[in-house]
Amino acid sequence: MFSSQQPLLQLTGIAKEFPGTKALKGVDFSLYAGEVHALIGENGAGKSTLIKIIAGLYQQDAGTIAVEGVTVDFHSPADSLAHRIKVVYQELDLVPDLSIAENVFLGNLPKKALRAVDWQALYSKTSELLLDLGLHIDPQVPISALTVAQQQLVEIARALSRQAQIIIMDEPTSALSQTEIESLFAVIRRLQGRGVGLMYVSHKLDEIYAIADRVTVFRDGEHIATEAVADTQHSDLVTWMVGREVKDLYPRSPAVRGPALLEVDSVSGGNIENFSLNVHAGEIVAVFGLMGSGVHNVGRLIFGNMPRSGSVRLGGEVIHANAPMDAIRKGLGFLTENRKTDGLLLPLSVKDNITLVSVNNYAKLMVINGQEERRATTGIIDKLSIKTPGIAQKIRYLSGGNQQKSLIGRWLLEDLQVLMFAEPTRGIDVGSKAEIYRLMDDMAHQGMGILVLSTELPEVMGIADRIIVMRQGKSVGRWVAREEANEQDLMTAATVQMEKVI
């Protein structure tokens, strides 16, 4: 439908190689004015490499970039910005201690005589841009005082401040609640109306149907398909991404419900008030809530990583507050929602990461039996089909999905009664997702209790036996999944009376 025009951005035959890997093997991508063109693919498909090439952070080994029909060479981010291209990164690229205004105009501050910063112009221009995005905030407030959603909008304001004609969004919704996502989409549509071309990179297929005009799929550094979204089926996209059919994303089959393992009784702490729940053997319980509802803190409170009142018992034994060590010893495990900051030991090997909790089991008088440890590690790698060149590989070089599986493996080596997962599949590809859900199902069948803490509704609906919805630190409803729960009700429970965020 755009073929008659000149594309804003035309990438042809882009290739890029890193020591040991071919990240991109000659891919094409085009973007027209007023279009939202989604780019999808699993981790390692080459999406981020392509973004970095467009942003001028990497230089391609082969292929050409043309902006409005003119071939360009990007040697630095400044070159890319000069062509009015702006990337809104997944990991927000803001300076926390500087004001909103300075962040919006970072690298491009308005100046008056003698190259002095024109603060008045800076603040008034920023206010205008923020108002345009529906954000009523004093531009002098430091970034660190904003919510993630607000920070996301500041990133977009930054793109607007440069009159960007090409905006690239890398997983923009990964930390946003449903309401926040909707207002982001409203902003995207407005930009689209002004003739901006948007490249939208995401894992979430639902979003692509909601916002994109065309979709391109990459797999293993290769271009697989480019189609109008209206002409593609959900299953096509998945097949293109994974390279095979994923029949059943949610393989949950009910297991025999045993005795209560985890008993949480009126626990309070942080923004959580009087929260109670039970998890039985063979059961997957999910706590669902939006960002900011405190759903992740439930795990921290139970695990003792955050001060709390109230009682937590595991298999009848009391778990002390403020002592993760005690919880682990009694058979409780916890995977937080943030792999990088709370889970991974990036400079260490896959083996060291996997055996972090259980290493004492292979040691006598603190001396580790290397053979036993290696055997245990290899067992986990095989069992979870973690893709790694070896157990000595540093975990930083694994893909997100394989990192997450390694972290799960860390807990499988312990004799656990209950494992708590916060956002078990955040930021990982469809293939790994299905494997992780299958794993949870297996664990339940083996008599463990699973507690999922999630902000993703489809996941909660697909995997849980029972669902608890949280809003503003309180539990507001309980459902038996599959029989009584439907998306509408859960979402309403999670959002009603919720203050408008933006």
Place this chain on the structure above:
Amino acid sequence: MLDSSVEPSGAGIGKFLNKAAHWLLHTQEGVLFFIVAAIWLFLTIQSPVFFTGRNIGVLLSQVSMTAITAVGMTILLISGEIDASVGSMQAFVGVVVMSVLNSSANLALGILVGLAIGVAVGLINSLISLRLGINSLIATLAMLSIVRGAAFGFTEASIQNTHKIPAFTEIGNGFFLGVPWPIIFFFAVFLIFYFVLSRTTFGRFVHAVGANPEAATLAGIPVRLVKLAGFVLTGVLASFSAIILLSRLNSGQNGIGAGFELEAIGAVLLGGTSLSGGEGSMVGTFLAVLLLGTLKNGIVLLDINSSWQVAVTGLIIIIAVLLDARRRRRLGQD
């Protein structure tokens, strides 16, 4: 991106050679080993004295003090902390131990007091860094001043050896089976802590708390306790160095050890241990200490103006860091 630490495959002797080549070309340890070997070869050709048992004994004895402290510092840096106070410790432990020996004539008591000071300073360092939450570089820089002040507060002048305990003189100057005691201490400390760091759960926890303290806490590791152990260990090993130095100097001097902390920390960093924690190499520290000691020794042997010692130390640090930076970039680890 493939990592360098994955061993290339092969079989038998081929595999070993592959591994060795990989180590030489792709690790900081390998680079250091190469430099040390080249300099040893050069000095052996240039000076008939260099490769003699006697000279090597002198060389290793001279570096033993820096080496022993650097071993503790390696562990501490991997755990994500640092101790700059070890320089002043050389003076404070020296004057106190010498005066205890003079008044008690009891060697065991003197050594015990010296090591106890190490424990105490280590505890204070960890208290300030971990409890008050002050960055350990700043905390221990302040302690560097405080401990130096304490040494001068303890005595205005140097304290001479009036006890004449023979065993005390042996510590820094004696031989055991023909090997100087300082070398035996140095190798023993190195081997013990090489083992502790690579083969024990404590060593694993040290890496973990340095790499990601939050993840370590959530894995049930007592983060503060591990770091505290690192501080105390560094303090004790710095005291041990101070006692050897004391024996070699035969007097407790309140001004000794200025810049010692830079040498020890410099050696650890040169050995490839990361300032940001979680990564480090005991073998690298060993080679770095050896390199710095060899340079000093070579300058004396070749009868070069001794002022070159300082300059060459600096240049070697820069060259080693440069090589490491280039290697990292080549492997795409940036």
Place this chain on the structure above:
Amino acid sequence: MAVLSKGKGGNSGSASRLSRWLLTREAGLVILLLAVVILFWILEPSTRQQRVYWDLLREISPNLIAAIGVTMLMLAGEFDLSIGSMLAVTGVTTIVVFNGTDNMWLGILAGLATGPIVGSIHGYLVTRQKMNSLVTTLGSLFALRGMVYVYTNKTPIIDENGFYDFQDAYYNNLGPVPLPFVLAIILVALALIVLTQSEFGRNIYAIGGNETAARVSGIKVNLIKFILFVICAGSAAISGMILTMQTGTGYFDSGSSGFELIVIAGVVLGGIALSGGKGSLVGTVLGVLILGMTAKGLRLMGVNTNMQLMVTGSIMILAVFMHSFHDRISIFRKP
């Protein structure tokens, strides 16, 4: 998640402005400085003379000037440990050129030029070769000092011409104000304007706060860092020049007793974060003054130089603790 619709508090009366100022780092440092002054006023009668303070300002000027460069560099998240050795390099170069050319201005020029030269080398190694600045400059701390030792053979170099104008510059005053301090204040003012009012200055904060963000926003991170290394070594060279004026000799051990540590201590005490991106030059000035006043007061009380270290160290811990405490309470002040 409140709606942040309001601007800063509407009632900005002078009382609330004062109370808000009292919560800043600078206020804490001013109070600490006053406390130190008052303490010595009580303990040591000789500190009750005005002259003592003018002397202090004269003596502290080299530290102050070096601290400017260190502050700017640390704000961008980098370090220079070699400034102590720079003092000797500048001093020796200056006097050697004095003696060789019999031209005072040429000597001064040559001495000052050592700063940008060394700074460029640091800048090249860190920005182009991607070397860690802490270790690199630790290396040049030794390398520079060693070269001075080799060149001078550890003997002080005496100004054979006896350029009195040169030496007088240290001891002369502008009105009651010592000349070195006048220079220090001018340089501080310049740097303060650059840091707070120019894009270059704001970019320094951005680099220290989040280097990737700065890079992707088109800020020339490497160029700015390179310039900062030059500025830092350059300001150390100016300090070295002032110290050379004081004695009229090129001293090989100038700055060898931990000059870099004392300056960095002052900077950190002033609230510059080790990780970069946070702090102000005003804090640095106060930090350096607090350490200088403490040392001076103790010296007047006849306390052993090395015992003074103990007090200095304790003040540092106290001040840094104060900063971290301040950070904690300021969480509650966030909107």
